[in-house]
Amino acid sequence: MTRNQQLxxxxxxxxxLALLTAFTYMPTVATIWHSxxxxxxxxxxxxxxxxxxxxxxxxxxxxxxxxxxxxxxVTVPVSIVLALVMALWxxxxxxxxxxxxxxxxxxxxxxxxxxxxxxxxxxxPEIGLFNTILGWFGHKGYNWLGDPNLSLYSLxxxxxxxEAGFFMIFYLAALQGISPDLYxxxxxxxxxxxxxxxxxxxxxxxxxxxFVLINAFLNAFKLVDHLFILTKGGPxxxxxLLLYYIYENAFSFFDTAYASALTVALLLILVVIALIQFGxxxxxxxxx
Amino acid sequence: MSQRSTQSKLLSQxxxxxxxxxxxxxxxxxIFPLLYAFWAAFHPPAYVTHFSLTAPLTLANFVKAWHQxxxxxxxxxTVAITLLILAFQLVLCTLAxxxxxxxxxxxxxxxxxxxxxxxxxxxxxxxxxxxxxxxSLHAVDTYFGVxxxxxxxxxxxxxxxxxxxxxxxxxxxxxxxxxxSTLQIIRKVYVPLAKPTYVAFALVSISYHWNNFLWPLVVTxxxxxxxxxxxxxxxxxxxxxxxxxxxxxGTLISIAPLLIAFLMFQRxxxxxxxRAGVK
Numbered sequence: 405m406t407r408n409q410q411l412x413x414x415x416x417x418x419x420x421l422a423l424l425t426a427f428t429y430m431p432t433v434a435t436i437w438h439s440x441x442x443x444x445x446x447x448x449x450x451x452x453x454x455x456x457x458x459x460x461x462x463x464x465x466x467x468x469x470x471x472x473x474x475x476x477x478v479t480v481p482v483s484i485v486l487a488l489v490m491a492l493w494x495x496x497x498x499x500x501x502x503x504x505x506x507x508x509x510x511x512x513x514x515x516x517x518x519x520x521x522x523x524x525x526x527x528x529p530e531i532g533l534f535n536t537i538l539g540w541f542g543h544k545g546y547n548w549l550g551d552p553n554l555s556l557y558s559l560x561x562x563x564x565x566x567e568a569g570f571f572m573i574f575y576l577a578a579l580q581g582i583s584p585d586l587y588x589x590x591x592x593x594x595x596x597x598x599x600x601x602x603x604x605x606x607x608x609x610x611x612x613x614x615f616v617l618i619n620a621f622l623n624a625f626k627l628v629d630h631l632f633i634l635t636k637g638g639p640x641x642x643x644x645l646l647l648y649y650i651y652e653n654a655f656s657f658f659d660t661a662y663a664s665a666l667t668v669a670l671l672l673i674l675v676v677i678a679l680i681q682f683g684x685x686x687x688x689x690x691x692x
Numbered sequence: 693m694s695q696r697s698t699q700s701k702l703l704s705q706x707x708x709x710x711x712x713x714x715x716x717x718x719x720x721x722x723i724f725p726l727l728y729a730f731w732a733a734f735h736p737p738a739y740v741t742h743f744s745l746t747a748p749l750t751l752a753n754f755v756k757a758w759h760q761x762x763x764x765x766x767x768x769x770t771v772a773i774t775l776l777i778l779a780f781q782l783v784l785c786t787l788a789x790x791x792x793x794x795x796x797x798x799x800x801x802x803x804x805x806x807x808x809x810x811x812x813x814x815x816x817x818x819x820x821x822x823x824x825x826x827x828s829l830h831a832v833d834t835y836f837g838v839x840x841x842x843x844x845x846x847x848x849x850x851x852x853x854x855x856x857x858x859x860x861x862x863x864x865x866x867x868x869x870x871x872x873s874t875l876q877i878i879r880k881v882y883v884p885l886a887k888p889t890y891v892a893f894a895l896v897s898i899s900y901h902w903n904n905f906l907w908p909l910v911v912t913x914x915x916x917x918x919x920x921x922x923x924x925x926x927x928x929x930x931x932x933x934x935x936x937x938x939x940x941x942g943t944l945i946s947i948a949p950l951l952i953a954f955l956m957f958q959r960x961x962x963x964x965x966x967r968a969g970v971k
Contacts, residue, residue: 421807423841493715577966
């Protein structure tokens with residue numbers, strides 16, 4: 405490898421690396437720095453742990469963190485199971501396959517903000533669609549977004565609806581890659597439907613499941629658009645999620661130092677997810 | 693024996709129909725919100741929860757929505773931002789992807805690992821610092837301000853690197869003997885052969901940035917650069933006092949271009965998402 409070529413490689417990488425430095429690496433470092441040296445809107449007031457002390461004492465932070473974990477713990481498995489079931493249906497000899505696939509996948513294409521506007525009407529008390537339908541059966545309905553016990557679950561319902569179709573296509577691709585010979589052989593051996601699913605389909609879908617799992621977990625922490633329309637984290641933070649809380653602190657309460665400490669917490673969560681992905685999972689999935 | 697086999701056949705037929713029926717129920721539930729938006733948008737406000745076959749059709753909601761918000765500038769902004777980002781991404785990711793795939797420079801593994809970090813730490817998470825950077829560049833409320841953090845896409849670099857690696861080295865060597873420079877080789881050998889990957893990446897990138905919200909919300913503050921998503925959030929806010937039929941009409945206006953493109957190129961969209969995800 406000549407010196408020239410070395411230089412050339414760096415030249416080709418330069419624009420991308422410069423932008424990544426400016427908008428990913430530097431801000432990451434700056435966020436950590438600011439969380440230890442900032443106070444309120446002020447920078448460089450000297451090294452201090454005040455932001456982290458505030459964070460530990462902040463009940464809202466712990467509530468938001470718990471909300472986010474519950475949100476992930478419910479939406480991730482439910483959307484993955486639904487995605488798998490959808491993929492199995494769309495991959496079988498069912499009538500109207502194309503239309504079904506379209507129906508399942510369409511929510512994925514639409515902007516979260518736009519569909520949240522539609523769902524906002526579904527959830528509205530008094531005149532909203534869900535309560536109107538419940539009213540036909542003589543039920544007085546729920547305060548979907550205003551009830552602190554319900555608002556987080558209302559958000560989850562919409563998130564599951566939005567995401568399941570997206571994960572379905574990855575399962576669909578994987579299912580289409582499984583050789584039909586395997587099923588024929590199993591059938592000859594007298595394996596029933598359930599056995600075939602459990603012994604052939606599920607294990608062969610394992611890499612896809614792990615891929616989808618990681619992405620679903622990341623999305624549970626990265627995607628908070630619907631909060632802006634549906635609940636704004638309310639009532640009283642009952643449906644608040646971490647990234648939305650960061651936004652509130654930075655751009656509504658103007659406490660960028662505390663927002664930086666919160667961002668560090670979010671970065672730590674992402675690092676943990678990354679470690680799980682590269683550590684445990686990568687080693688287990690290489691069965692081929 | 694034969695009775696048992698007819699019984700099990702009957703049973704499997706029943707499970708089959710049950711499964712088909714559930715698939716359809718779920719499909720209807722999934723498409724329902726969109727169908728509902730169409731219903732509300734094309735009927736007078738009195739019919740938002742009153743479903744009747746005799747409900748009169750109207751376009752009044754669309755006219756009202758169109759006059760209540762500057763949809764035209766939102767739409768222009770969204771298209772401009774999406775294309776600006778895509779154009780930069782395609783160029784930057786091609787150059788970086790080639791270097792990582794074909795030049796064995798020192799520190800390649802480390803650089804690649806650093807780049808992949810952005811798959812986890814997306815620019816939205818760093819809104820606090822990134823806003824300050826854009827503000828210091830005086831780029832708040834401009835297309836460039838919205839686009840800059842996304843120009844270098846780790847995802848695009850990764851995808852193109854993987855694709856370039858599958859292209860036979862002999863093609864590059866042959867082109868070099870013909871006297872092509874590296875940039876010419878990239879343009880004439882690698883880019884044409886990686887076309888499906890470019891299409892896949894473009895569709896994924898377009899849907900992502902057409903739908904992106906949090907960062908544009910932070911970094912735009914007038915209709916000069918505000919994209920559709922941010923416009924819709926303001927439009928739909930209860931304070932603005934519009935009624936549901938009008939909101940649904942506005943929603944349909946905002947999703948129409950992408951929805952039509954999706955319906956026309958459904959197969960490509962799905963294939964692209966799979967290709968982009970599985971790599």
